[in-house]
Amino acid sequence: MVTVDPAEEQRLHRAMAPYFxxxxxxxxxxxxxxxxxxxxxxxxxxxxxRRVNRADLIDDGLPA
Numbered sequence: 001m002v003t004v005d006p007a008e009e010q011r012l013h014r015a016m017a018p019y020f021x022x023x024x025x026x027x028x029x030x031x032x033x034x035x036x037x038x039x040x041x042x043x044x045x046x047x048x049x050r051r052v053n054r055a056d057l058i059d060d061g062l063p064a
Contacts, residue, residue: 003048 005011013022034042043049 009025016022
């Protein structure tokens with residue numbers, strides 16, 4: 001449901017290059033378990049929320 005475009009990092013670097021210099025990058029991951037409204041809140045905070053309609057969230061078992 002929520003994905004990150006593989007080219008996102010390159011686009012970000014190109015867009016910010018005139019203003020910033022990348023000195024270091026680090027991938028950070030945190031495993032967590034979320035259910036119900038927590039999962040819905042997380043989806044709504046992502047750019048993916050523009051591509052997911054309310055009916056799809058309900059079909060996936062999330063309260064809308």
